[in-house]
Amino acid sequence: MSKIIKLRIRNLKKSFGSKMVLNGINLDICEGKSLVVIGASGSGKSVLLKCIIGLIRPDSGVIEIDGKNVISLPRYEREAYMHKFGVLFQGGALFDSLSVWENVAFGLIATRNINRSTARGIALKKLAQVGLSEDVANLSTADLSGGMQKRVSLARSIANDPKFIFFDEPTTGLDPIMADIINKLIVKCTRDLGITGFLITHDMSSARKIADRIAMLYHGKIIWEGAVNKIDNSGNNYVNQFINGKAELPI
Amino acid sequence: MNPLAAIGRNFITFLASTGRIVLFALSIICHCLQPPLYLRLILRQFIEIGYHSLPMVGMTTLCSGMVVALQSYTGFARFFAEETVATVVVISMLRELSPVLTGLMVAGRVGASMAAEIGAMQVTEQIDALTTLSTNPYKYLIVPRIIASIISLPFLVLIGDIIGVYGGFMIGIYKLNFNAASYIFFIVHHLEKIDVIAGMAKAIVFGFLITLMGCYQGFNSRRGARGVGLATTNAVVVASIMILLTNYIITEIFFIN
Ligand SMILES: Nc1ncnc2c1ncn2[C@@H]1O[C@H](COP(=O)(O)OP(=O)(O)OP(=O)(O)O)[C@@H](O)[C@H]1O
Numbered sequence A: 001m002s003k004i005i006k007l008r009i010r011n012l013k014k015s016f017g018s019k020m021v022l023n024g025i026n027l028d029i030c031e032g033k034s035l036v037v038i039g040a041s042g043s044g045k046s047v048l049l050k051c052i053i054g055l056i057r058p059d060s061g062v063i064e065i066d067g068k069n070v071i072s073l074p075r076y077e078r079e080a081y082m083h084k085f086g087v088l089f090q091g092g093a094l095f096d097s098l099s100v101w102e103n104v105a106f107g108l109i110a111t112r113n114i115n116r117s118t119a120r121g122i123a124l125k126k127l128a129q130v131g132l133s134e135d136v137a138n139l140s141t142a143d144l145s146g147g148m149q150k151r152v153s154l155a156r157s158i159a160n161d162p163k164f165i166f167f168d169e170p171t172t173g174l175d176p177i178m179a180d181i182i183n184k185l186i187v188k189c190t191r192d193l194g195i196t197g198f199l200i201t202h203d204m205s206s207a208r209k210i211a212d213r214i215a216m217l218y219h220g221k222i223i224w225e226g227a228v229n230k231i232d233n234s235g236n237n238y239v240n241q242f243i244n245g246k247a248e249l250p251i
Numbered sequence B: 001m002n003p004l005a006a007i008g009r010n011f012i013t014f015l016a017s018t019g020r021i022v023l024f025a026l027s028i029i030c031h032c033l034q035p036p037l038y039l040r041l042i043l044r045q046f047i048e049i050g051y052h053s054l055p056m057v058g059m060t061t062l063c064s065g066m067v068v069a070l071q072s073y074t075g076f077a078r079f080f081a082e083e084t085v086a087t088v089v090v091i092s093m094l095r096e097l098s099p100v101l102t103g104l105m106v107a108g109r110v111g112a113s114m115a116a117e118i119g120a121m122q123v124t125e126q127i128d129a130l131t132t133l134s135t136n137p138y139k140y141l142i143v144p145r146i147i148a149s150i151i152s153l154p155f156l157v158l159i160g161d162i163i164g165v166y167g168g169f170m171i172g173i174y175k176l177n178f179n180a181a182s183y184i185f186f187i188v189h190h191l192e193k194i195d196v197i198a199g200m201a202k203a204i205v206f207g208f209l210i211t212l213m214g215c216y217q218g219f220n221s222r223r224g225a226r227g228v229g230l231a232t233t234n235a236v237v238v239a240s241i242m243i244l245l246t247n248y249i250i251t252e253i254f255f256i257n
């Protein structure tokens, strides 16, 4: 079993104005493993993800990917390591001026020198993996339902065979059956293809299926982190409250 | 509230945003000079900015050419009416009216739509998504628009020149009963190369300014429908003011020697 640390975060801090969002995050993800971050809405999960992929510049701290601190990298080097990322944004972030397949093939056409028809072929395969048929490939993304948009976005994020996936709520807005298909797809990526995963979800049943480890974010800190089978005996009141969905204290 | 403090604060904000716009413009120019350039996107922007603006530019310059002919006739009818009208129409259209009106109309049409489109993309994280798909948003979104607009604006102005002068000609012939042959003679006689060149130079600068402001406001749009709406308004207002200011400066450079 590989114990190489793919992502190492130390004492990461970020505030917007006077509002402290991340207050000293420490996290490790081993190569080929997937970490699911849970936490209340507005606790800063998406901000953490954007810090790691370099869209938000943290105030202080260390983010190492493959042993290299990426925060201080100049733009072109950061772009080079981004090639290996597959990112799913919480809102989908599909390009609404392009059709479905052009969205999925976007990264392929941008990075590899392949022609459009080959790219389309790959895009159709990826769309099939997320349960979308060829008929939707030529539609405009604005004409899709919310769940379909999420799946197109998912297909786009895995189209370029990434080494590291960052999914922000991949199953939100999907029906239970589709959610299970997506969970299986994520598991296939991380367990079978050896992709490292950083995933955010609110859905505990999904988290149990896709995670190797789970971390809980609360008030800008990771208050609990451990293997997925330990979550029921975490001994942490906040975690217990979150996974059981109770409105009573402490959160 | 101390009124002096308010004035000072606004002044500092103004200076800060001027600085940001200048930096933004410089980085765009750098990106324009480095490959890759997306030819497909440049072509699409040509159609959007150049071709689709034609009817509007044609209408505007036709009407203003006609109006200038009419007004200069009422003003100068006692003197050599034919020559004066031809001269006034040619000079005012080529030097000022065609570039400025084209610039303002394109700012309203194209600058606004750029700010709205890019602002909506910013708000829905599409620009972040571009970055994660190894595409530089400056190169993908701004550079094609800049290139297309600084090339198509001069053509629009040239077409505007022709249509405007033709509008004056029509009024001269059909309404003021001038002799067509001598009117054309006066037009050609008073057509100076420098007037055309000055108009083109203005068009290039205006094209750059319109796209610069459209993209800048879009990129810095605040969240929500209100933010995008504000970005659109700012893009048009600021671009229009900049057009009028730089128009004066360029006129001074070209004609006051
Ligand atoms: N660009 C920004 N400017 C200012 N504040 C921001 C910005 N982005 C996020 N925030 C703030 O940071 C906090 C955390 O936001 P974030 O989107 O990370 O929450 P989240 O944990 O992903 O929530 P959810 O589960 O609802 O998606 C929020 O309070 C938000 O207001």
Ligand SMILES: [Mg+2]
Binding pocket: A045, A046, A047, A090, A168
């Ligand atoms: Mg979020």
